[in-house]
Amino acid sequence: MPVPKTFTLNNGIEFPTVGLGTYRSKPGEVEEAVKTAIDAGYRHFDCAWFYGNEHEIGQAIHSKICSGVIKRKDVFIGSKLWNNFHARSAVVPKLKESLEAFRLDYLDLYLVHWPMGFKEDAPLAPKENVQEAFSDVDYLETWQGMEDAYKLGLVKSIGLSNFNAEQVDRICKNCTITPTINQVECNPNINQKKLIKFCRERGVLLMGFCPLGRSEYSGRPGFPEPTIYDPKVQEIGKKYNKTGAQVVLNYEVNNLGIFVIPKSVTPSRIKENIDIFDFELNDEEVAYLDSCDKNKRVCPANDWKDHKYFSFNAEF
Numbered sequence: 001m002p003v004p005k006t007f008t009l010n011n012g013i014e015f016p017t018v019g020l021g022t023y024r025s026k027p028g029e030v031e032e033a034v035k036t037a038i039d040a041g042y043r044h045f046d047c048a049w050f051y052g053n054e055h056e057i058g059q060a061i062h063s064k065i066c067s068g069v070i071k072r073k074d075v076f077i078g079s080k081l082w083n084n085f086h087a088r089s090a091v092v093p094k095l096k097e098s099l100e101a102f103r104l105d106y107l108d109l110y111l112v113h114w115p116m117g118f119k120e121d122a123p124l125a126p127k128e129n130v131q132e133a134f135s136d137v138d139y140l141e142t143w144q145g146m147e148d149a150y151k152l153g154l155v156k157s158i159g160l161s162n163f164n165a166e167q168v169d170r171i172c173k174n175c176t177i178t179p180t181i182n183q184v185e186c187n188p189n190i191n192q193k194k195l196i197k198f199c200r201e202r203g204v205l206l207m208g209f210c211p212l213g214r215s216e217y218s219g220r221p222g223f224p225e226p227t228i229y230d231p232k233v234q235e236i237g238k239k240y241n242k243t244g245a246q247v248v249l250n251y252e253v254n255n256l257g258i259f260v261i262p263k264s265v266t267p268s269r270i271k272e273n274i275d276i277f278d279f280e281l282n283d284e285e286v287a288y289l290d291s292c293d294k295n296k297r298v299c300p301a302n303d304w305k306d307h308k309y310f311s312f313n314a315e316f
């Protein structure tokens with residue numbers, strides 16, 4: 001079976017399995033990165049209001065539409081609602097703000113970035129006096145706002161991010177529109193097999209962030225070593241004339257069955273990360289990658305662990 005280039009969402013939309021991540025892609029770098037990615041064949045971009053670079057990403061997309069390289073309908077642009085705007089009444093206005101930054105009239109995907117809400121006037125990423133920053137807006141209310149946005153035609157698909165199994169289930173049991181996607185950290189160090197299965201049983205597909213294990217954290221105390229640098233993974237890569245990163249991304253799409261959104265602003269890596277469709281790992285190689293799981297996160301969000309909707313204290 002060929003490695004899938006798209007997965008079909010529960011609303012029938014075919015969504016590209018590999019997208020470009022854009023967190024910490026700086027203004028000044030990200031526009032070129034998106035243009036390089038479009039030329040390399042990417043048609044899916046993972047963005048967020050919180051990343052502060054939607055405007056530049058929109059510039060790159062417009063320039064490629066204007067020069068006739070792509071049509072709007074061929075690209076899939078996802079963004080996310082930040083935690084300070086969880087009130088139902090805030091969702092549509094924040095989405096409209098993102099649309100304005102992108103200069104688009106609809107998004108392809110809009111996600112609730114985290115289940116934990118903050119007060120609207122609190123810092124965006126509180127680290128001190130966090131209890132004062134937290135709001136107790138229920139994410140079910142936030143989801144109603146997401147459904148409003150969908151019904152207005154401002155977004156083609158809506159979904160979640162960083163929700164644990166119990167929270168996904170609670171949404172599914174109380175919604176009128178089932179989420180299409182739950183975007184969570186997923187790489188061989190935390191392969192999320194239980195959450196993938198749980199979500200799939202409810203029609204929700206998993207999208208993996210930090211699919212490369214955030215390679216710049218290599219050697220950083222307290223963080224798991226990215227498996228793209230594991231000697232055995234590199235050895236597997238040599239057999240297929242691929243890098244460790246390509247082996248890991250191939251495993252995630254083809255064997256875990258998830259979307260991946262590797263971030264890069266480096267042209268050679270942008271091209272490398274989408275060149276993963278022409279090989280298949282054998283059972284022994286897949287078993288080795290499966291064995292790397294240690295349920296360890298690069299993004300533990302510890303500052304927010306006392307929030308009533310903190311999602312990472314559940315088993316999965």
Ligand SMILES: NC(=O)c1ccc[n+]([C@@H]2O[C@H](COP(=O)([O-])OP(=O)(O)OC[C@H]3O[C@@H](n4cnc5c(N)ncnc54)[C@H](OP(=O)(O)O)[C@@H]3O)[C@@H](O)[C@H]2O)c1
Nearest residue numbers: 021022023209210211212213214215245262263264265266
């Ligand atoms: N929903 C959420 O809460 C959430 C949280 C985190 C991330 N995300 C999304 O997921 C995306 C990916 O996660 P991430 O950026 O944290 O981590 P990642 O994609 O696992 O790793 C990105 C790092 O790997 C480097 N890199 C890229 N390709 C490489 C390759 N082939 N070989 C070696 N290193 C490579 C990049 O460097 P260069 O750019 O310098 O090439 C960057 O330092 C984000 O950009 C964002 O869109 C979502």
